Amino acid sequence: MHNEIVIILDFGVQNNQLVARKIRDLSVYAEVLSCDTPVETIKAKNPKGIILMGDASIVTECAEIKAIGVPMLTVEPNEVTTESGAKLLHDFLFTKCHLKGDWVMQDFADQMIASIKETVGDGKVLCALSGGVDSTVCAVMVHKAIGKNLTCIFVDHGLMRLNEGDEVEAICKKQFDINLIRINAQDRFLGKLAGVTDPETKRKIIGEEFIRVFEEEAKKIGSVDFLVQGTIYPDILESGTKNAAVIKSHHNVGGLPDVIDFKEIIEPLKDLFKDEVRNVGTVLGISDAMVNRQPFPGPGLGVRVIGELTKEKLDILREADFIFREEIKNHGLDKQIWQYFAILTGLRSVGVKNDERTYGYTIALRAIHSVDAMTAEWAKIPYDILETISARIVREVKEVNRIVYDVTSKPPATIEWE
Ligand code: XMP
Numbered sequence: 001m002h003n004e005i006v007i008i009l010d011f012g013v014q015n016n017q018l019v020a021r022k023i024r025d026l027s028v029y030a031e032v033l034s035c036d037t038p039v040e041t042i043k044a045k046n047p048k049g050i051i052l053m054g055d056a057s058i059v060t061e062c063a064e065i066k067a068i069g070v071p072m073l074t075v076e077p078n079e080v081t082t083e084s085g086a087k088l089l090h091d092f093l094f095t096k097c098h099l100k101g102d103w104v105m106q107d108f109a110d111q112m113i114a115s116i117k118e119t120v121g122d123g124k125v126l127c128a129l130s131g132g133v134d135s136t137v138c139a140v141m142v143h144k145a146i147g148k149n150l151t152c153i154f155v156d157h158g159l160m161r162l163n164e165g166d167e168v169e170a171i172c173k174k175q176f177d178i179n180l181i182r183i184n185a186q187d188r189f190l191g192k193l194a195g196v197t198d199p200e201t202k203r204k205i206i207g208e209e210f211i212r213v214f215e216e217e218a219k220k221i222g223s224v225d226f227l228v229q230g231t232i233y234p235d236i237l238e239s240g241t242k243n244a245a246v247i248k249s250h251h252n253v254g255g256l257p258d259v260i261d262f263k264e265i266i267e268p269l270k271d272l273f274k275d276e277v278r279n280v281g282t283v284l285g286i287s288d289a290m291v292n293r294q295p296f297p298g299p300g301l302g303v304r305v306i307g308e309l310t311k312e313k314l315d316i317l318r319e320a321d322f323i324f325r326e327e328i329k330n331h332g333l334d335k336q337i338w339q340y341f342a343i344l345t346g347l348r349s350v351g352v353k354n355d356e357r358t359y360g361y362t363i364a365l366r367a368i369h370s371v372d373a374m375t376a377e378w379a380k381i382p383y384d385i386l387e388t389i390s391a392r393i394v395r396e397v398k399e400v401n402r403i404v405y406d407v408t409s410k411p412p413a414t415i416e417w418e
Pocket of ligand 1: 413
């Protein structure tokens with residue numbers, strides 16, 4: 001570690017990683033440590049500054065840390081994101097600590113690759129690859145660290161978008177020359193999910209089944225020590241930390257079963273936000289098309305079909321979603337909108353087609369702007385484009401007779417409906 005480093009001491013508040021991220025944005029490397037980290041460990045990192053995250057009163061408890069003799073700053077949990085908070089951080093780093101700002105994302109990638117190499121040694125590693133940005137960046141990083149000792153497993157759970165399984169397979173094998181095993185487990189997942197309507201239960205079942213499939217594949221490969229997952233920081237935060245309530249269990253975090261047949265789980269991106277993961281992808285040489293893919297949740301369309309999942313409903317959603325995405329692209333909005341997708345709502349309603357009564361599904365369209373998925377604003381897609389999309393879906397997907405557009409931001413809604 002050759003960069004200047006700032007230590008953030010976590011006194012049990014929520015925004016530590018957000019502050020670390022703001023500091024990284026200013027080209028300074030910041031590491032979050034628990035407040036009970038021995039002072040010797042902190043000293044050994046040779047920090048140029050220390051930030052205490054919490055109430056101003058905590059400073060009085062920190063005589064030993066003060067004795068390290070580097071500038072200190074106390075940051076109260078709520079202000080960090082304001083303009084004055086940003087100025088405070090800037091002044092602390094560059095005026096008080098006299099930092100150069102010499103850290104770039106390439107440093108993160110290099111250091112993480114070196115650290116994975118050291119942790120894994122000659123061990124074998126499995127990577128859970130979904131084809132999304134997070135797991136792909138993760139896989140490429142681990143591949144750079146240990147090459148053919150990495151095997152990626154892509155579980156096609158039948159909850160992917162139209163043609164997605166084939167696309168993921170082609171990209172990984174052709175573009176990256178990564179060992180990839182594709183498991184077609186559609187029936188297995190749908191079997192487990194039959195009759196299940198509760199969103200959290202669906203998420204937990206999908207998460208658990210994923211792990212079971214990995215464990216089985218790992219046994220076939222033999223002596224696999226590590227499992228790599230593309231967990232990113234918002235996944236962890238939203239799955240509930242000491243201080244944050246559970247909003248929904250992201251399948252790669254809260255959905256994990258208690259007993260897992262691997263020595264260790266490696267999560268190289270767990271401190272990063274989505275846009276930072278994209279930057280890592282770019283410095284690793286991953287194509288723009290892949291790096292800028294919109295996020296897709298681990299449980300896939302499983303959380304976009306409200307209520308019970310059936311193959312019929314999934315196929316309807318796949319078609320509607322494909323049309324929505326195609327039209328967004330046709331109208332040149334795909335680079336402007338952060339995430340856009342269709343939802344098969346639990347609602348059916350009366351309509352009329354060719355003078356005949358219909359009783360069809362209602363599809364909801366969701367499109368949002370966001371930076372890090374923690375908050376989101378609904379996208380103001382022009383009415384005429386919405387009209388084109390709506391007309392195409394009801395014309396081409398015979399089971400659908402009504403389209404609604406979601407005009408809710410996050411909070412209070414979340415991005416996904418379940
Ligand atoms: P929510 O719905 O929580 O979504 O506002 C925030 C972002 O996370 C994605 N998402 C997930 N990603 N596993 C993932 O890897 C999950 O279980 C999961 N659930 C939601 C969602 O698409 C959005 O970008």
